[in-house]
Amino acid sequence: MIQEKAAQEGIILGxxxxxxxxxxxxxxNFPAIKKDEVKTLKKFLRKNL
Incomplete structure (x- = not known):
């Protein structure tokens, strides 16, 4: 499951x-996420989706 993979990299997906x-x-919501966190999330999603 994608949430489990994300958790292994320190990313929390609901x-x-x-x-x-x-x-x-x-x-x-994106105002709650810092720019460097968005970059990390984008990199993770590109790799795993």
């Missing part, structure tokens, strides 16, 4: 909502 909860993930 579960999605409703009927898609099992098959999706969510990310905190």
């Amino acid at each position: 579960n999605g909502y409703g009927t898609n909860k099992v098959d999706s993930f969510r990310i905190a």
Whole structure:
């Protein structure tokens, strides 16, 4: 699961909502995330999706 891979790299991805909860993930609102954290997230997503 992508959330488990992310956690291994220190990234926390939440579960999605409703009927898609099992098959999706969510990310905190971007104003709460620092620019270097966004870069790390982008690098992780490119590598794992």
